[in-house]
Amino acid sequence: MESITYGHVAPDFVDQVEMMSHANLSRCFHCLACSAGCPFCEDMDYLPNVIIRMVQFGMKEAVLKSSTIWLCVGCNTCSMECPNSVDMAAVMDSLRQIAVGEGIQIAETGIYSFHNAVVDSISRYGRTHKLEIMMRYKICEKEFFTDIDLGLKMLSKRKLDLLPSRVKDKKAIKSLFEMAEGK
Amino acid sequence: MRSMKKELSYFPGCSLATTAKENNASLKLFLNYFDIRLTDIQDWNCCGSSSTHSVNSKLALSLAARNLFLAPQDKPLLIACPGCFLRLGQARQELNGSQEKQKEYEKHFAKTYNPNLKLLHFFELLVQMNNNGLFKNLTGRLNGLKIAPYYGCMLARPPSMNKEKNHYGLIEKTMDSLGGESVQWPFLSSCCGTFLSVSRPEIAEKLVNRIMQGAIQSGAECIVTACAMCHLNLEIRCRPENRLPIFHFSEILSLALEGKASKGWFKRHLIDPEPILQQRQLIPCQTS
Secondary structure: OOOHHHHHHHHOOHHHHHHHHHHOOHHOOOOOEEEEEEEHHHHHOOOHHHHHHHOOOOHHHHHHOOOHHOOOOOOOHHHHHOOOOOOHHHHHHHHHHHHHHHHOOOOOOHHHHHHHHHHHHHHHHHHHHHHHHHHHHHHOOOOOOOOHHHHHHHOOOOOOOOOOOOOOOOOHHHHHHHHHHHO | OOOOOOEEEEEEEEHHHHOOOHHHHHHHHHHOOEEEEEEEOOOOOOOOOOHHHHHEEEEEHHHHHHHHOOOOOOOOOOEEHHHHHHHHHHHHHHHOOOOHHHHHHHHHHHHOOOOOOOEEEEHHHHHHHHHHHOHHHHHHOOOOOOEEEEHHHHOOOOHOOOOOOOOOHHHHHHHHHOOOOOOOOOOOOOOOOOHHHOHHHHHHHHHHHHHHHHHHOOOOOOOOOOOOOHHHHHHOOOOOOOOEEEEEEEHHHHHHOOOOOHHHHHOOOOOOOOHHHHHOOOOOEEOO
8 A cells, every 4th residue: 555645736637537437526435435345455556435535636647557447347346335326436447548548657567458358359259259368468468377277277178169259240340349449 | 847938038148158158058958947948149249348348438338239239129138147237237228328329329230229128137037937936846956055155246236227126135045945055154245356367366366265265164065156257267266275166056056957957067167066966966967
């Protein structure tokens, strides 16, 4: 857990986050219910409610460079705990998307590579092909020797299909990706 | 045998179609037994999964929307994966809340959007089946098997969906009515770590082993999962000293239909469930 140094501020950051996430951050009264419920908080650099406060203070760079926004898996446990219905998972989605959009140096490059490998698989097959996602991720992160035993065991149990299950209408999937890119 | 004749359309999702084929097969067998027939949505695509909405909201909505537009409009759409159910449910909520988005996607897919398409979670279907008395002849079939019911994060939703149906307690209720014995334990809705299992395995391992130890301490003989992703994570990240067989909910339900469950499903498990099945005399048939 790091202490917070109040440095460069971006006063419009909170508006940007609220507009993207449709969450009202002023409703947070820092009861810590979200942070207490979060299964990942031990490994985060800032607790989820601290991220909210930092957004309100305009500490854009520190928030977008944090590990916290990438360690959040969107399990919604925080949303269930929050007495004021702040959609924390949506806030985290928005923060990740702003970080990617603005080319910020990402703290958790492995997690970002994984997301890219999944999206890449969907763009090619319309579905996720787990074996290929794992291989691409390992190549990207140069983690060639971890989980080899596990991979072989999963292959022997036929848990990992060699060939992808795929959507027939490739054009339809391509058009969805073009739509998302604003083409 | 009582039955409940029904035709449903079905969204399997990537996990059930690939890594968790045994989940898919047992679900179909169980429903088929009661005359509930499923037809996969033709040419369905991935719901978007956790990764898409993490990096691109528009793409997440578009991927889920294609499935909503492809689903036959006259039948409820059954979804067994809690992740897919949430993704499609959120997309539908977003479309229902915006005429502009509806029009955009109607134009894109050249089809009319149906805001009333019923998304049916497998758990909700089970409630209907139970209310129709379908499980009355199956009492006692699980021979006292001690089960830790595990929902993972499927009980959690964003605040905008907090008025939707909650399925808390359904695994316990169903297992007990079939002759199983559900234990009380603290980790039933604790997240399994999902994709961190790949990119930060040490974090997933910590969460998984906390869950597995919790189940062992509660006196359970096995864990029953509602989600195929959880099933995989518990199996692959569990340390040898914390191993306990893990069943998909649909497998356990099928075991209550005597002689119908397939041995082939259990051969795909990484933690061998055969010893506990033999001990409790829950015998699957030999064919796969």
